[in-house]
Amino acid sequence: xxxxxxxxxxxxxxxxxxxxxxxIAGVPHFILPSPRRVAQVGWENRVLIGENALVTGFEVAxxxxxxxxxxxxxxxxxxxxxxxxxxxxxxxxxxxxxxVFALAPILTLWLGYGMASKVMMAxxxxxxxxxxxxxxxxxxxxxxxxxxxxxMNGTNWQxxxxxxxxxxxPSLATGLKLAAVYAPLGAVIGEWVGASRGLGYxxxxxxxxxxxxxxFARLVVLAIMTIGLHLAVKRxxxxxxxx
Amino acid sequence: xxxxxxxxVTDAPAIRIRGRYDIAGHRLFDGVDLELxxxxxxxxxxxxxxxxxxLLRLIAGLxxxxxxxxxxxxxxDNPLDGRISYMAQSDLLLPWLTVLENVVLGIRLRKxxxxxxxxxxxxxxxxxxxxxxxxxxxxxxxxxxRTALAxxxxxxxxxxxxxxxxxxxxxxxxxxxxxLAARKLKGKTVLIxxxxxxxxxxxxxxxxxxxxxxxxxWQTPSSAPVxxxxxxxxxxxxxxxxxxxxxxx
Numbered sequence: 174x175x176x177x178x179x180x181x182x183x184x185x186x187x188x189x190x191x192x193x194x195x196x197i198a199g200v201p202h203f204i205l206p207s208p209r210r211v212a213q214v215g216w217e218n219r220v221l222i223g224e225n226a227l228v229t230g231f232e233v234a235x236x237x238x239x240x241x242x243x244x245x246x247x248x249x250x251x252x253x254x255x256x257x258x259x260x261x262x263x264x265x266x267x268x269x270x271x272x273v274f275a276l277a278p279i280l281t282l283w284l285g286y287g288m289a290s291k292v293m294m295a296x297x298x299x300x301x302x303x304x305x306x307x308x309x310x311x312x313x314x315x316x317x318x319x320x321x322x323x324x325m326n327g328t329n330w331q332x333x334x335x336x337x338x339x340x341x342x343p344s345l346a347t348g349l350k351l352a353a354v355y356a357p358l359g360a361v362i363g364e365w366v367g368a369s370r371g372l373g374y375x376x377x378x379x380x381x382x383x384x385x386x387x388x389f390a391r392l393v394v395l396a397i398m399t400i401g402l403h404l405a406v407k408r409x410x411x412x413x414x415x416x
Numbered sequence: 417x418x419x420x421x422x423x424x425v426t427d428a429p430a431i432r433i434r435g436r437y438d439i440a441g442h443r444l445f446d447g448v449d450l451e452l453x454x455x456x457x458x459x460x461x462x463x464x465x466x467x468x469x470x471l472l473r474l475i476a477g478l479x480x481x482x483x484x485x486x487x488x489x490x491x492x493d494n495p496l497d498g499r500i501s502y503m504a505q506s507d508l509l510l511p512w513l514t515v516l517e518n519v520v521l522g523i524r525l526r527k528x529x530x531x532x533x534x535x536x537x538x539x540x541x542x543x544x545x546x547x548x549x550x551x552x553x554x555x556x557x558x559x560x561x562r563t564a565l566a567x568x569x570x571x572x573x574x575x576x577x578x579x580x581x582x583x584x585x586x587x588x589x590x591x592x593x594x595x596l597a598a599r600k601l602k603g604k605t606v607l608i609x610x611x612x613x614x615x616x617x618x619x620x621x622x623x624x625x626x627x628x629x630x631x632x633x634w635q636t637p638s639s640a641p642v643x644x645x646x647x648x649x650x651x652x653x654x655x656x657x658x659x660x661x662x663x664x665x
Binding site: 326331332 | 478501504512526527
């Protein structure tokens with residue numbers, strides 16, 4: 174059985190269980206709408222959902238790119254200097270003690286209702302996992318290899334560029350895969366706290382008006398986006414493996 | 417300096433290390449006085465944990481030297497930094513680079529421009545001409561270690577420090593590698609740490625055995641290395657050396 178038919182099978186099974194539950198339990202549609210109803214409502218609202226999905230998608234993509242870049246640069250700097258690591262790492266760990274979600278209202282206050290606060294949420298949520306995964310890889314080059322590089326009189330930067338960074342790419346890939354799952358979370362929470370566009374905002378709106386079917390439609394779109402992002406990042410991560 | 421060396425016959429210097437080494441109040445070795453003869457192979461044997469690798473790392477400048485009380489002299493009075501190439505038990509090939517890229521690694525790490533023709537020539541000399549664009553994963557253990565040898569040769573350094581470079585290879589590949597390395601490193605000052613008396617007797621111009629009480633030079637056969645392992649004299653020296661090593665417990 175190939176991957177696609179497997180995926181189709183799992184999806185069909187999930188939909189069957191969902192539809193079956195609705196039928197057998199007779200749940201009212203404002204509690205749990207049937208998949209058919211969700212698909213119908215989703216199709217009717219496709220333009221609205223599409224526009225807002227683009228907004229959320231853009232926030233996620235921006236957050237991911239900036240967060241990974243920032244995390245990677247931080248990791249390289251920390252790996253270059255023990256002193257910097259000892260100074261900065263406790264601070265980073267401390268910031269992790271504050272739940273990022275709790276910062277969302279403050280970010281909205283500072284950066285406004287637009288995209289910036291959501292991008293910042295996504296950055297904050299992925300920055301630490303990326304930094305710490307990449308840093309681990311950078312500092313775990315086998316002793317023998319660093320010894321060899323030293324007898325070769327390599328410059329620090331060349332050793333970083335040609336040995337440590339390539340060696341750490343699989344670790345960075347692990348961080349990236351986590352980031353791809355967390356980034357949409359950050360963006361959507363940002364939208365819940367205060368926004369005028371985006372899937373998170375739409376979901377909150379639909380929830381308030383008891384339009385459960387519409388909410389589910391958006392949820393499905395968000396899930397598809399997240400899975401798509403995860404798969405894309407997984408593919409990219411595969412290229413970063415040398416083992 | 418106050419240290420006399422045997423007459424050097426090549427531009428490779430002789431190196432003498434003398435002193436003792438303590439780790440955390442525990443004496444690793446004492447009374448060591450070892451001269452690596454200029455342009456010749458010195459084989460260093462001894463039980464595990466007696467400090468052979470530490471001695472090698474001291475010469476390579478890889479050990480901080482804080483625990484070492486003693487001196488290292490070089491016959492031409494020039495610093496050792498930049499004149500040493502290093503080979504370890506594992507090949508240390510970078511898996512994301514091809515054979516050719518691995519061979520020129522040192523030059524690239526120094527941000528110099530590698531002479532690719534020379535690199536390819538060396539790869540051919542170690543018998544890997546058809547594999548220069550392969551990644552290490554595609555090679556056998558022996559081929560990987562030959563790549564490592566080509567990388568060592570590419571460095572063009574007069575001193576080679578080899579830390580059990582052939583111990584992970586099967587017996588026949590090991591013998592091939594010993595021949596190849598002896599040919600290619602001819603004229604360099606070589607220190608090879610080994611656990612194998614046969615290897616030491618085959619390759620060594622000089623054989624030293626490190627014990628916790630000090631260093632003992634072991635007599636070598638009168639023939640020149642690489643010695644024929646079938647020669648009765650070689651076999652006798654091997655057996656005697658092995659007996660001596662077994663008695664060190």
